Amino acid sequence: MLRLRCAVALARLTRSISRLFGRGGTALPGLVALRIDPGAIEKLVAGLREGVVVVTGTNGKTTTAKMIREMFTASGRRVLANRTGSNLARGLAAELAGAWRRGRIAADLAVFEIDEAAVRHLGPRLRPRVIVVTNLARDQLDRYGELVTTAGHVAAAVAASGTAVLSADDPMVAKLAADHNGPVAWFGAVPEIRAAMPDDRALHGVTASTPVGRIDALLTGVVAAGDGAAITVVVDGREVSVTLQVPGVYNGYNAAAALLAVARLGLDPVAAGSALATMAPAFGRGQVVDYRGRRVKVVLVKNPSGLNQAIRLLCDDPVARRVLIAINDSIADGRDVSWLWDASVESLAQTPHSFGAGGVRAADMALRFKYAGVEAWSEADGRIALDRLVDAAAPGDTVYLVPTYTAMLGFLELLLPGRSRDEVWS
Amino acid sequence: MTAPLVLAHLYPRRMNIYGDIGNLLALRRRLEWRNLPVRVVAIDEGDRFEFEEADIVVAGGGEDASQLAIAADLVERGPAIHRAVAAGVAFLTVCGTYQLFGRRFVTADGAEIPGIGVFGAETRGGGTRMIGNVVVSTPWGDLVGFENHSGRTRLDPTQQSLGKVRRGKGNDGESGEEGAITGNCLGTYLHGSVLPKNPALADDLIRRALVRRTGAPAALTPLDDTIEREAAAAAAERP
Numbered sequence: 001m002l003r004l005r006c007a008v009a010l011a012r013l014t015r016s017i018s019r020l021f022g023r024g025g026t027a028l029p030g031l032v033a034l035r036i037d038p039g040a041i042e043k044l045v046a047g048l049r050e051g052v053v054v055v056t057g058t059n060g061k062t063t064t065a066k067m068i069r070e071m072f073t074a075s076g077r078r079v080l081a082n083r084t085g086s087n088l089a090r091g092l093a094a095e096l097a098g099a100w101r102r103g104r105i106a107a108d109l110a111v112f113e114i115d116e117a118a119v120r121h122l123g124p125r126l127r128p129r130v131i132v133v134t135n136l137a138r139d140q141l142d143r144y145g146e147l148v149t150t151a152g153h154v155a156a157a158v159a160a161s162g163t164a165v166l167s168a169d170d171p172m173v174a175k176l177a178a179d180h181n182g183p184v185a186w187f188g189a190v191p192e193i194r195a196a197m198p199d200d201r202a203l204h205g206v207t208a209s210t211p212v213g214r215i216d217a218l219l220t221g222v223v224a225a226g227d228g229a230a231i232t233v234v235v236d237g238r239e240v241s242v243t244l245q246v247p248g249v250y251n252g253y254n255a256a257a258a259l260l261a262v263a264r265l266g267l268d269p270v271a272a273g274s275a276l277a278t279m280a281p282a283f284g285r286g287q288v289v290d291y292r293g294r295r296v297k298v299v300l301v302k303n304p305s306g307l308n309q310a311i312r313l314l315c316d317d318p319v320a321r322r323v324l325i326a327i328n329d330s331i332a333d334g335r336d337v338s339w340l341w342d343a344s345v346e347s348l349a350q351t352p353h354s355f356g357a358g359g360v361r362a363a364d365m366a367l368r369f370k371y372a373g374v375e376a377w378s379e380a381d382g383r384i385a386l387d388r389l390v391d392a393a394a395p396g397d398t399v400y401l402v403p404t405y406t407a408m409l410g411f412l413e414l415l416l417p418g419r420s421r422d423e424v425w426s
Numbered sequence: 427m428t429a430p431l432v433l434a435h436l437y438p439r440r441m442n443i444y445g446d447i448g449n450l451l452a453l454r455r456r457l458e459w460r461n462l463p464v465r466v467v468a469i470d471e472g473d474r475f476e477f478e479e480a481d482i483v484v485a486g487g488g489e490d491a492s493q494l495a496i497a498a499d500l501v502e503r504g505p506a507i508h509r510a511v512a513a514g515v516a517f518l519t520v521c522g523t524y525q526l527f528g529r530r531f532v533t534a535d536g537a538e539i540p541g542i543g544v545f546g547a548e549t550r551g552g553g554t555r556m557i558g559n560v561v562v563s564t565p566w567g568d569l570v571g572f573e574n575h576s577g578r579t580r581l582d583p584t585q586q587s588l589g590k591v592r593r594g595k596g597n598d599g600e601s602g603e604e605g606a607i608t609g610n611c612l613g614t615y616l617h618g619s620v621l622p623k624n625p626a627l628a629d630d631l632i633r634r635a636l637v638r639r640t641g642a643p644a645a646l647t648p649l650d651d652t653i654e655r656e657a658a659a660a661a662a663e664r665p
Contacts, residue, residue: 141444141574146489329664335558336572337661338618341445360664363657367622370653371451378653380660 004044007037011097030090033097041089041125044096050077050109052126053261054161056119056154057134057173059306060254062282063246064134065113067258072109074275075267080110088118089125109265114157116150123157130261131161134254136172137305138342140334147172155179163264165257168215169194185264187256189219189249196249196312217260217269222252224316227288227297227398233273235259240273246286248316250309284408289415291386293395296415299402301325302333304342310402311347318352323400324389326358326382326407327365333404337364345372353400354392358385359407382410430463431635434475436485437496438468441522444574446486448619449518452628453482460647462632471499477510481635487521487575487617490533497539500526504542511544514638516631517611520620524605524613525549525577534576545606545613546582547597553578559664560594560616562604566626568592569604570658571616579615581606588614593662610634623658625651 011033018028033040045052055065065081072079082095092112099107114122116136123131133154138147155176158164164180167173168188177184189197221232221241228245231252240259244251255276263269281287284300301307307325314323329335345368348355355376357365362385366378379385386401393399403411435442435450450466457464469475477483488496500507500523511517517527524545525531531539534552541549555576562569569589578598581587587597588605596604596615605614612631614620621628629646636644 138443146491148489148491335665336444336574336618338445338448338572341448341451341619341622342442361657361660363653363660364623366653367657368448371448371455371622373455378656 003037004040005103007033007040008044008097008100010036011094012100015094015098027088027090027094029097030092030094033093034090040093041096042127044093044100044105045110045126047105048080048107048109050265051129051162053109053111053130053132053265054119054123054126054128054157055111055113055132055134055261056116056157057132058116058137058139058150058303059309060134060250060257061113061115063251063285064132064254064258065111066282067255067276067279068132068261069111070279071258071262071267071272071275072111072265075272077108078106080105080107082112082114089122092122092126116153119157120153124160127160127162128157129162130165130264131158131163132165132257132261133158133167133173133176134257135167135170135305137170137303138339139303140339141336151175165261165264167253167257169197169253183264185216185260186214187217187219187253187260188215189253189256193219193222193249193252197253197309217256217263219252219256222249227286231255233259233269235263235269235273238270240269242273242276244276245279246281248286248309248313250312251286283412284403288398291415292390294390294393295396295398296386296390297398297400298408298411298415299400300405300408301402302405304339307340307343307345307402311344314353314400315347315351319398320352320354321398321400322356322389322393323348323353323402324356324358324385325365326385326401326403326411327361328359328404328407328410329361330406333406337361340364340368345369345374349373356385356389358382359404382407383414386411386414428463430465431457431481431632431639432465432467432479434467434469434477434480434483436469436483436523437471437488437492439470440492440496441486441488443487443489443492444521444572444617445619446484446520446617449484449486449520449621449628452619452621452625453484453632456625456628456632456649459649471496475503477503477506477515478513480510480515481639482516482518482631483510484518485520485523487523493522493526493531494539497526500542501540507542507544511609511611514610514634516634516638517544518621518631519611519613520617521575521615524615525579527611527613528579528606531577544608544611546585546608547579547606547613549577549579551577556595556599556615558594559661560596560604561592561662562589562594562596562616563592564589564604564627566624566630568658568662569614569616569620569624569627570661571614571618571620571623572661573615573617575615579606588612610638618661623654623661625649625654
């Protein structure tokens with residue numbers, strides 16, 4: 001205990017000092033805590049009365065974790081969360097140490113978003129009461145390696161968890177149930193909605209899905225409403241209807257997963273679900289930013305299935321919009337841009353929208369547009385591309401910005417100058 | 427020419443991991459833009475197909491498990507593919523299928539996957555992955571693509587390569603060679619996808635197919651390849 005107290009105290013001191021010097025980073029205090037007490041994470045989470053929820057999967061982690069967090073916060077719990085991008089051990093240690101007050105951790109539970117590579121090692125250390133696996137699709141093969149490897153990482157975390165909240169509609173996720181001894185809770189959608197959810201299961205040769213009997217949280221309706229979506233989910237036989245501020249069928253799935261997770265942790269899903277109506281989108285997850293009098297809707301894409309979801313969103317918008325798809329190839333985006341060829345860009349030819357290609361690899365996106373039969377302009381410079389996107393739109397109009405991760409960071413500085421990343425993401 | 431050119435996509439379900447579908451799309455569009463009729467056929471494991479009826483066959487890469495899953499089917503098709511290659515059918519094999527068009531692939535843990543030996547080449551798995559953008563000097567000019575493989579492919583002294591690596595690793599990271607070519611059958615580690623960014627190579631496959639069809643030299647209507655060149659130039663500058 002003394003060792004833990006020292007670890008926490010020094011982590012907090014490190015944080016204060018680094019803030020004094022204008023650094024907002026979470027890595028260093030966490031590193032200090034773990035250096036002094038390598039077991040700090042395990043000891044700190046043991047003090048959480050209602051335990052840990054882990055959200056992992058290829059797409060939808062940030063939004064799903066945020067939904068779970070908001071529902072618990074609305075129910076009066078003190079919820080600890082990790083910020084996007086700080087899902088390594090040191091990031092979690094820093095968040096946990098930061099919640100330390102008078103000799104104990106001042107939070108009831110933690111909701112951590114953890115990526116598919118890190119979850120293998122962090123899952124067993126966190127011993128989550130609930131683990132949510134949103135979906136598993138191929139993602140940045142140059143970074144994460146093969147999908148079966150990723151599925152193995154996630155399986156290790158599921159084995160160390162209590163209840164596994166799994167997608168019945170994603171065969172790679174459904175297969176995880178076979179290796180889990182604890183309870184499994186299933187979320188999914190009615191066939192009409194499932195058919196509208198783009199996936200790339202055919203691309204990894206999975207055809208037969210694991211037979212799942214009962215769906216504990218069934219998405220039965222998704223209708224576009226304003227910038228968001230009106231959804232209906234039947235959780236344990238009870239209907240939850242709510243209008244989300246985040247758009248698309250994929251966020252209907254995220255909401256079904258989140259509602260099921262909170263239900264398994266003892267919240268009443270009908271009461272808890274109302275908190276979703278006021279949940280603002282996380283940055284880049286359908287968030288609308290005012291820029292020079294136009295509404296810029298930012299939809300982050302990281303992989304072919306994510307791009308397919310964005311394409312689906314654009315296909316569902318009947319109003320002619322201007323759209324910029326901006327592709328970078330930094331390490332965080334994946335160096336390899338060949339995934340652009342796996343997304344069904346062809347579908348965009350049927351929409352009334354007009355398109356531009358941006359980012360460091362604007363030329364690759366322009367090429368993808370060309371072979372998809374979609375006319376598009378191309379501009380690698382972020383500021384010029386953004387101006388070109390909004391200039392042709394009338395004041396008050398909505399335009400779409402669809403960037404990869406580091407492209408999004410670049411646009412963030414143009415859209416919200418002077419705002420730090422942490423501020424925007426909190 | 428009235429009958430459409432037949433583009434066959436071998437193992438689209440399992441061997442299509444790095445945007446390999448883009449190669450099929452590039453050939454198809456470049457035929458359509460020239461008003462040349464085209465028909466696309468998908469061949470998965472167990473599907474009956476006579477390769478000599480195809481004009482161009484494309485095949486891509488897959489995860490290890492996928493490669494294992496198609497290996498037996500490929501070996502069964504081996505004699506038919508050899509006949510088609512001898513008959514001048516154009517092939518483009520990328521990454522995982524390129525490896526299996528060699529004699530064999532020995533994985534890092536010593537397991538052997540037999541190939542069909544169209545190329546005088548053998549591949550050994552293991553070691554660090556070779557990942558990054560690649561530039562290769564070839565008879566088609568500089569080819570630009572992205573490689574991501576741990577297999578090291580050694581060509582026999584008599585086996586011709588596609589070209590010399592100017593940037594990146596290529597077949598084995600040592601020999602300086604990239605890819606292989608036997609008749610009209612090409613193998614390469616380049617994806618990206620390779621054909622959209624390298625229209626000279628795409629058009630040469632089309633030309634080879636037309637020559638085989640008509641028995642006469644084929645002249646292709648030139649296309650505006652500005653965007654293709656820009657994309658290749660951008661990729662060549664990236665790590």
